[in-house]
Amino acid sequence: MDWRGLVLTVLPPFWGWHLLVGIWALVSVGTAASIPGPMEPWPSRRYVLFSDPFYSNGPNDQGVGWNVLFSLERVALGFGLAAAVGIPMGFMIGRFEF
Numbered sequence: 001m002d003w004r005g006l007v008l009t010v011l012p013p014f015w016g017w018h019l020l021v022g023i024w025a026l027v028s029v030g031t032a033a034s035i036p037g038p039m040e041p042w043p044s045r046r047y048v049l050f051s052d053p054f055y056s057n058g059p060n061d062q063g064v065g066w067n068v069l070f071s072l073e074r075v076a077l078g079f080g081l082a083a084a085v086g087i088p089m090g091f092m093i094g095r096f097e098f
Contacts, residue, residue: 024038053065053066
C-alpha cells in the first residue's frame with residue numbers, strides 16, 4: 001500500500017478544514033454577536049431552521065422548503081426556456097448550410 005500517496009491525499013483537506021474552523025473560532029471570539037462561533041449554530045439553529053420548512057410570514061420571511069422550491073422552479077424555467085430556444089436553433093444550424 002502506498003502510504004505516502006494516502007497521506008498526501010488525506011492530510012491537506014483535513015488540515016485545511018481544521019484551519020478554517022480555527023480561524024472562524026478566533027474571529028468569532030473577537031466580535032460580540034455579529035459572527036456566531038463554529039459550535040453555536042449546530043444544535044440550536046439547525047433545529048429551528050428545519051423544524052418548520054414551509055412556514056410563510058411574508059415575502060422576506062419564509063421557510064427553507066419554500067426557498068428550495070422557488071429555486072428549483074427558477075432552474076426548471078431556465079432549462080425549459082433554453083431547451084425551447086436551443087433545440088430548434090440547433091436543428092436549424094445543423095440542417096441548413098450557411
